[in-house]
Amino acid sequence: MGQTKDSGSEERPKWDNKAQYLLTCIGFAVGLGNVWRFPYLCQIYGGGAFLIPYLIALVFEGLPLLYLELAIGQRLRMGSIGVWNSITPLLGGLGIASSIVSFLVSIFYNTILAWVLWYFFHSFQNPLPWSQCPLNDNLTGYNVECEKSTPVNYFWYRETLNITPDIETSGSLQWWMVICLASAWCVVYICFIKGIESMGKAVYVTATFPYLVLTIFLIRAITLPGATDGLVYLFTPDWETLKNPQVWLDAATQIFFSLSVAFGGLIAFSSYNAERNNCERDALLVGIINSATSLYASIPIFSILGFKATTGYNACLKENIMSLTNYFEISDQNITVENYKQWFDHLNETFPDKVFSLNLRECDLQTFLDQSASGTGLAFVVFTEAVIEMPGSQVWAILFFVMLFSLGLSSMFGNIEGVLTPINDLKLVPKCIPNELVTAILCLISFLVALVFTLGSGNYWVEVFNSYVGSVPLLIIAFFEIIAVIYIRGMKTFSEDIYFMTGRRPNIFWKACWMVISPVMLLVVLVAYVIIQAQTHPTYHTWNPDYERFPQTQVKPYPDWVFAIILLLCVVPVISIPLVAFYKLICRVRNSSSRANLNPYCNGGFQADT
């Protein structure tokens, strides 16, 4: 008789409140790229002028895609695989592609977090370990490799990565990196242990803490000497760059990857929402906050870079001053940074050959400002160098690395969600295995695969993954997403969905973007991207101490087997789209031919996943 049983499908988990949902989406979108990719692009593409293509891409490409994903996830209330299966089983491969891309991205992304953890652990020392060179073996001088480059570079390339001269030399597993990686995955696991219940609480911290730290840094940075030079350099618009098509391409790709669309994570997050939720406002909020964060982050970053350039310039001048003072036996501190120019001109007039023999360095503030860096170079080399010069270095280093960790962790949530939700929706694991175990197994498998990045050549592999996994496959997936929703599901049905959820139909702007502008932009960006990548054999920068122009990085081409892996990485995620379509077509053909053998118990109406 009455036996209470868990009903066939567990109730779908829900967000505790709207703020959790918004913070999770914002945290997913706002990641490391906002801090270390956008300011770099701003700098190399003529400062303020870059904002124009960036904002155009945001309005016409980023926001429509974001709105589309949030709306479809909320309406169909399933993870990425379920959603595309519902729209049409032929495009079920889209969800699989999203999951594979999310998995691959989460693997190398967490390795970056492991590096951030390593630096965080080392920030509790005085003096900071990257501020001075270690001594060589017989304690007579400094380590040779460190002396030729800088202590910061040495700490990053040798003591952190223990990098090999090229990608072919694999080196061995670096034990310290392995335990940092293990701790990074443990932190991810503990936040995910109860699904979105625990994650939703964790985002209160991980999504808001970076803003707090950025504000603290902003206040500190603009009071540093040379900050205004950096800011002026960043924001001075160079309108000529707008004529370069590469700028538009980079703006479109930056907006696309910055918003983290096509990962499947956003669809999963919005599927836990209440049915009638204003997703239009959510999409606008998330998109605008993401871009505003990029801008907000670039101010302290560039103030600090300006400070670093000024310090470097002053150090260069002081070197020259010391040479002149010592050679001409002038009284100490008679030549200062302020009157260096007059003294130099005077001495050069009276003793030109002697001054020439001193080989003084050319000190130009512009050269120091031009030393730009993005990605890991910005965080682990340039910024750490600047932090040494600031009073109270340990505090700033700790704050900076905790901020990077929160930024990365909140993005990791989206990636993991993009893998877990399809697993749960597809019911790939039997009911008896609890969710915690599934999450643990996923974290363990990811950790084991990510051990590749702890080898000596790990950094080169991270670069490979970063450049090729998170680029072309995502563009293809996003393109098919728009086609699936707008053309296969139909603009009319989708408008009805939105009317059901928000109470009004999408206006002409959204319709125009979805139907024409965004797909065209995506296609153009995709084709241009592929063409530009295919034009040159890809190369990479290596840290080779035996290079004759060391400490400059040596540029080497990728060997053929790495090139094959790159192609695999681009193709394997998206191959599932045609494969699944093909498979479903065959099934349909077979079903239609075997209509006579219909099993009365086979109820086609319930075959689809509930």
Added chain:
Amino acid sequence: MINLSSEIAYDSVWTGLNILQSAIISAQLRFLLSLLLSVEMLEKIILLLCCSCAVAQHLCTPDASDGYKVRLSIKTALEGQAYEWNENEMFLFRATLAFAMRNHIREQKFEVSNIIVCNETPRVSFWFVVTSPESTSVLIGKEDVEEAVRKSRNRINSAFLLTDKTLEFIGILPTLAAPVDPDTPPWLIVFGVVMGIVGAGIILLLVSSVVQKKRKNEMTDDEENCEETRVKTVENGSVGEGVYNMSFSDDERFTQM
């Protein structure tokens, strides 16, 4: 007769005069000699002195083989509290260096006069050499001076409130500070703390979810027991009692296919 006595008298007077003359002459000669001798002595002394001065000056020259150049950057080191470099400071330097030499070569007692300084410039830089206390024309070798300075470098620096970088001995490299090597690297300590907290959190959450599940299972068991007893009561009891029949109240939950 008178001629003979006058001759004898004349002779005696002449010899007497001669003797006197010779005595005077010898006295003069002796006086002259002694004068000469004293002048010679004086000259020798003067010569010696001059020689030694010349030798001393001659000992201390720029690029002397046993000398070192010293360079001070007082204003760079002390900024507002910089002191003037004058004769007294130079005296202190020579005294400190004599102290350093005494510390190194314990048998000999070096004095301030053994440290000879030359070629001072407004930079504040100069050359110095060290002479041996036993013989001022002999210089102490370069290696000994270097050792002495190295040993007492700290004391020399503190006497002038300067550091290795602002009080330079050109040619004597400062010994690099030995790196502080703690037994456990500090980063492992931080790592241990963080991992301990994370591990404890994981275990706590897992245990709490297992406990929750057990409680839920127990509750569902209780409900099943409740239903069975309720059913029994209905079957045994009278019709009019109307006990709420649990087994049919939750029908909407049984959405099995």
